[in-house]
Amino acid sequence: MVSLKVTISDVAKLAGVSTATVSHTINETRYVSQETKDKVYQAIKELGYTPDASARSFRTGKKQTIGFIVPDISNKFFATMIETVENHLSAHGYHLIIANTEENMSREETNIRLLTAGLVDGLLIASTMDDFARLDEAIPTGFPVVLVDRTFEEKKYSSVCVSNFQPIYRSVCRLAGKGSKRIGIIGGLPRLSSTKERIAAYREAIADCDLELDENLIRYGDSRENSAQHCLEELLTQNCDAIIVCQGLMASETIIYLHKQGMRLGQDIDLVSFVDYDSDINQLYSNQMDCITQPVEALGEAAGEQILARIENPDAPIFEKVLTSTYKPSDGAGR
């Protein structure tokens, strides 16, 4: 119900004070007598004045907005992270701009350039880049950035990630202990740090458990819908007796696929899944497979915290936060 464009000087005029006083009153940025305050607020109310956020950002250089560059919004892992981040930010008076890259490197690049050009105060990036230099190139020097879920060798930016090595290593050991000889693994996009770390853990554990390493048992999906099936078909022709799936969407797909093939989890084949979040399907099958649950909420919370901290203090040392996943063995007993 605001009439067209009420500005701070309209308010000042009506209240019989200067624009400085109005500004200081609404921002509580210097002492204003109670009497004057009352006049100002009265005028604001009468005119239905709302300060223009755009003019304010322009003037102060602060946008009160964070950008989040995500590879796949409709993936519940990221959707939940977005939710947590948004919660944290809005509690601190910040807004969230979303950019979806669909795991496309040039979309990521474009979005970084767009957002850093005066749109946001800081950037959260779950990067799909294979090349750190290309990422780095797109970010203006000194711009507050926190990498999320995916990181790089070069430790130039703060990051908030999940430990990838340990749960996979443990999975292999457990499966080997149960007698598996041919353990297949389905990773995500090969270029991502998370994938690399997981596959490295697999290789190391295979060696440590004295199993034979067969490159045919290592497959890569793209962590988007319908990317696991192809891997599964190939793995099954390789007579593998256990499968580790490194990502939640592909894990659900795996369960469905195996189910349709008439294979029973824990009997015809052993399964270990990153579940990412409490997917529907995992509730039905969680006691028939080992589940690696990532701390999505904690990840989002930490991401929100870190980016705001960096904006506060851009010269703070690089911060690497590594959260750990929960490992729940198939018997349903442990945690």
Added chain:
Amino acid sequence: MVSLKVTISDVAKLAGVSTATVSHTINETRYVSQETKDKVYQAIKELGYTPDASARSFRTGKKQTIGFIVPDISNKFFATMIETVENHLSAHGYHLIIANTEENMSREETNIRLLTAGLVDGLLIASTMDDFARLDEAIPTGFPVVLVDRTFEEKKYSSVCVSNFQPIYRSVCRLAGKGSKRIGIIGGLPRLSSTKERIAAYREAIADCDLELDENLIRYGDSRENSAQHCLEELLTQNCDAIIVCQGLMASETIIYLHKQGMRLGQDIDLVSFVDYDSDINQLYSNQMDCITQPVEALGEAAGEQILARIENPDAPIFEKVLTSTYKPSDGAGR
């Protein structure tokens, strides 16, 4: 790799032209000779100039940003919509700001006020308000708004929704035709238009099919995680022989619950579900129940289109778009 604050006048100076020329060159907004263009672009490159989006928005009044007020981001129905909307917008040079209300009316109100105060050019709202006046109050007059998925009696704003009446009506008729006598229904939040329409369809169909209406068979969840179980427990004590679930998240929960109770779909009990999207679980059970699939992508696409159209032409007549769901009967034959 930008050094601190390169402005348009730095570029103008280096290129030996006026700021107007630089502006017109980069915006292609009036004729500039090739020679001058070259000088300008050369200078831009040399200085690493990026126009400040914030200053530009301030000056032009256009933010190139749309706000989307969503009740629950981590609900895949909305996550998918966000993705589709974002795709559409970014293809037209717009950004997307997300605000999550968690089905909380005052969060919605606050966010509307925040976003409309100079942050966005237009607003997409999947409203959780029960009271149209309260919504309307928060929106500045003439501000471009499109209501999404949920609407109101008062046709003041354009909307993009899904037909709610027809699929529920059809569900009841089909179940009655198969011999069901006591059909339970689980709706979403009672205050939402979508819920009201669906429950109205249920009542009407029950009457038309000459079944007995029992208010105990009408239950309401809140469409968030773990909200259906309570309804289910109550419905089962009422000896209902079929259940209609009006929302995807609750539908998945229902399948899991019934499964855990050892009840077989289509045998011990009939089920009709809004599936919202291709949830994991529906892939396993879709042939054992009737599925109502909402056109989420089309909804998002239409929402994106409509809001941009409204921004282009704010005085266009109110536009109500109603999309239809796909009804897939349990035998797997129809569509």
Added chain:
DNA sequence: GTGAAAGCGCTAACAC
């Protein structure tokens, strides 16, 4: 305890 006024970086009349 409050006011005057200088810009922030850009666009767009208006002028030539």
Added chain:
DNA sequence: GTGTTAGCGCTTTCAC
């Protein structure tokens, strides 16, 4: 075909 310049609405320094 290009330049001059007046602001957009706000914050903030400097003055009193």
